[in-house]
Amino acid sequence: MIEIAGLSKIFGVGASAFTALENINVTIRENEFFTLLGPSGCGKTTLLRSIAGFVNPSSGSLTVNGEDMLSKPPYARPVNTVFQNYALFPHMTVAENIGFGLEMLGRPKSEIKSVVADMLDLVQMAPMADRMTSQISGGQQQRVALARALAPKPKVLLLDEPLSALDFKLRKEMQIELKRLQSETGITFVFVTHDQEEALTMSDRIAVMKSGRILQIGGPKDIYDHPAERFVADFIGDTNFVSADLVTEANGIAQVRLPSGKTVEARSPAGGAQSGSVTIAVRPEHAVLSEPGALIDGRLKNIVYFGTDTHYHIESDGQPTFVVRRQNQPDAVEHHQVGDTVGISFNSGTAQVLRD
Amino acid sequence: MARPRSFDVRQQTGFTFVAICCFVLLYLPIILLVVYSFNAGTSIAIWEGFSWQWYEAAWNNEKVQEATILSLIIASSASLVATSVAVMAALATTRTGKFKGSGLVFAMINQPLMIPEIVTAVALLLMFAMIKVSTGYTGIWYLIIAHSAFCIPFAYMPIRARLQGMDLNLEQAAADLYGQPWQVFRRVTLPQLWPGILSGAMLSFVVSLDDVVITEFVKSAGQDTLPTYMLGQLRRAITPEVNAISTALLAISIAMVVAFYLLSKSKEK
Numbered sequence: 001m002i003e004i005a006g007l008s009k010i011f012g013v014g015a016s017a018f019t020a021l022e023n024i025n026v027t028i029r030e031n032e033f034f035t036l037l038g039p040s041g042c043g044k045t046t047l048l049r050s051i052a053g054f055v056n057p058s059s060g061s062l063t064v065n066g067e068d069m070l071s072k073p074p075y076a077r078p079v080n081t082v083f084q085n086y087a088l089f090p091h092m093t094v095a096e097n098i099g100f101g102l103e104m105l106g107r108p109k110s111e112i113k114s115v116v117a118d119m120l121d122l123v124q125m126a127p128m129a130d131r132m133t134s135q136i137s138g139g140q141q142q143r144v145a146l147a148r149a150l151a152p153k154p155k156v157l158l159l160d161e162p163l164s165a166l167d168f169k170l171r172k173e174m175q176i177e178l179k180r181l182q183s184e185t186g187i188t189f190v191f192v193t194h195d196q197e198e199a200l201t202m203s204d205r206i207a208v209m210k211s212g213r214i215l216q217i218g219g220p221k222d223i224y225d226h227p228a229e230r231f232v233a234d235f236i237g238d239t240n241f242v243s244a245d246l247v248t249e250a251n252g253i254a255q256v257r258l259p260s261g262k263t264v265e266a267r268s269p270a271g272g273a274q275s276g277s278v279t280i281a282v283r284p285e286h287a288v289l290s291e292p293g294a295l296i297d298g299r300l301k302n303i304v305y306f307g308t309d310t311h312y313h314i315e316s317d318g319q320p321t322f323v324v325r326r327q328n329q330p331d332a333v334e335h336h337q338v339g340d341t342v343g344i345s346f347n348s349g350t351a352q353v354l355r356d
Numbered sequence: 357m358a359r360p361r362s363f364d365v366r367q368q369t370g371f372t373f374v375a376i377c378c379f380v381l382l383y384l385p386i387i388l389l390v391v392y393s394f395n396a397g398t399s400i401a402i403w404e405g406f407s408w409q410w411y412e413a414a415w416n417n418e419k420v421q422e423a424t425i426l427s428l429i430i431a432s433s434a435s436l437v438a439t440s441v442a443v444m445a446a447l448a449t450t451r452t453g454k455f456k457g458s459g460l461v462f463a464m465i466n467q468p469l470m471i472p473e474i475v476t477a478v479a480l481l482l483m484f485a486m487i488k489v490s491t492g493y494t495g496i497w498y499l500i501i502a503h504s505a506f507c508i509p510f511a512y513m514p515i516r517a518r519l520q521g522m523d524l525n526l527e528q529a530a531a532d533l534y535g536q537p538w539q540v541f542r543r544v545t546l547p548q549l550w551p552g553i554l555s556g557a558m559l560s561f562v563v564s565l566d567d568v569v570i571t572e573f574v575k576s577a578g579q580d581t582l583p584t585y586m587l588g589q590l591r592r593a594i595t596p597e598v599n600a601i602s603t604a605l606l607a608i609s610i611a612m613v614v615a616f617y618l619l620s621k622s623k624e625k
């Protein structure tokens with residue numbers, strides 16, 4: 001329902017011109033929890049503000065339900081924003097803040113009153129309805145900002161790192177609350193974060209961004225298990241990178257030869273890798289330790305105990321340190337010792353060939 | 357408090373002495389002025405006991421009454437006009453995209469602060485003389501217009517500072533919540549701008565109340581504001597009546613500053 005095609009934004013002109021968004025193409029579906037994920041400065045806020053109407057894209061198109069947005073000022077767009085710093089009106093009470101959108105739309109007082117009451121219940125802020133916004137805590141402000149943006153029942157809710165100012169526990173609570181609100185209201189959420197874990201746990205789909213471009217769009221499992229590029233694999237979760245040679249590649253399946261001479265099946269990215277020497281990515285929990293003579297052999301350099309799991313660091317010639325993660329069982333006996341020569345294996349099809 | 361400092365200006369020899377001298381120079385004449393306004397005698401230099409007589413004299417002096425009324429009318433009108441214009445000017449210079457010559461516009465708004473007042477006074481005198489000749493009008497409006505003009509930068513400064521210090525996200529949030537530009541201004545910008553507007557208005561009021569040079573040049577025959585009336589008195593024998601009027605003006609200024617301070621304090625809560 002949100003269709004973005006060929007969207008670019010260049011700030012400044014001449015020598016100081018800076019491309020903040022480059023040829024963004026994405027379709028965000030109705031009722032979807034869609035996340036923009038990427039490191040600081042990659043253009044997440046700029047993209048969000050383009051949808052809200054505070055940034056004027058240099059080129060491209062943007063429609064919501066088929067309706068052109070770029071020709072409309074912010075107040076005429078059916079989207080609401082939860083700002084990164086909340087931007088609550090300091091001279092109004094909590095209830096007045098929440099009712100502001102409906103008031104601007106010219107809704108009758110009785111309707112505003114009942115919607116505000118509903119919203120206060122929804123975010124559990126009813127006891128503080130008449131406080132000024134400077135007299136409530138950060139987490140409460142965050143909920144008021146959310147209620148204020150939800151009250152006019154927009155088609156799309158834009159959220160710019162709304163949880164980044166909260167402490168760990170409140171953040172976990174709010175993640176669950178946000179997810180609940182999204183499914184209860186049926187509103188499309190476009191959510192910005194640079195926290196990969198938050199993105200994985202909350203999203204229906206994630207767009208991973210870097211330097212103004214979208215590198216990959218997919219479901220959390222998709223992105224995690226099958227990162228298309230090295231950057232994506234590196235940014236989301238922990239990954240082992242192994243250099244290998246591409247033997248064959250067809251229909252998204254590749255055969256790669258590892259330095260040990262063994263050949264293994266891996267997934268190839270959309271569009272193919274198309275070159276002889278490639279990098280493959282293997283998640284630490286997708287690999288297991290085995291006897292020497294496996295896909296990769298090496299020397300056990302380190303064993304790190306984490307409580308829930310144990311990490312084995314393995315060194316082998318010409319490769320970066322490979323980490324194998326094993327979930328701990330109660331009272332399991334450790335068979336391996338630092339200095340042992342061990343093998344590393346993983347199932348065919350679990351490794352991912354990266355497009356560098 | 358006992359934080360070690362690499363450089364503390366108070367340790368420089370003579371600093372305290374110079375500072376005290378400055379304060380004495382600033383306030384001693386004012387204290388003397390206030391004290392002698394209560395003098396029972398007719399001298400402004402020889403103390404002859406306490407009395408309210410010069411306040412009574414000033415209060416009952418018809419010329420002073422007229423001048424006071426004129427001063428207040430001009431100061432309130434000028435402050436009203438200057439503040440309204442300053443709000444618009446401040447909005448135009450802080451809430452629009454950078455346009456060509458915006459620096460020049462900023463300089464031109466503050467021009468009256470830079471140009472010697474006597475030059476403005478002569479220029480206004482000449483221009484108003486032409487208008488007087490062609491229309492025959494000799495009323496109060498020349499003074500109101502002139503005062504409004506030189507008050508604008510004084511009103512503009514605090515309003516602009518307030519606008520610049522405001523969180524732009526608030527106005528964007530209001531626009532995001534379907535507020536049309538004028539609604540955003542009325543419901544979000546203006547309520548937060550009040551302290552700036554108030555200080556701009558008070559500053560203009562005081563500056564206008566106090567003006568001598570431009571008023572002296574622009575006023576028609578028979579018109580007198582408090583300062584020009586006092587100036588006229590100085591040419592004759594000076595009595596502590598002038599002290600009394602000055603003290604009253606001083607009291608008004610202090611009252612306004614205190615009122616503004618309390619007002620801005622209560623807004624912050």
Ligand SMILES: Nc1ncnc2c1ncn2[C@@H]1O[C@H](COP(=O)(O)OP(=O)(O)OP(=O)(O)O)[C@@H](O)[C@H]1O
Pocket residue numbers: 011012018019020038039040041042043044045046047194
């Ligand atoms: N008004 C502007 N003028 C010039 N450059 C800008 C402007 N706004 C943003 N940029 C640049 O565009 C790039 C993207 O900015 P943006 O705010 O979208 O990043 P972000 O992904 O939201 O980062 P963060 O996670 O730190 O919030 C940055 O390099 C920033 O410096």
Ligand SMILES: [Mg+2]
Pocket residue numbers: 044045046160
């Ligand atoms: Mg951002």
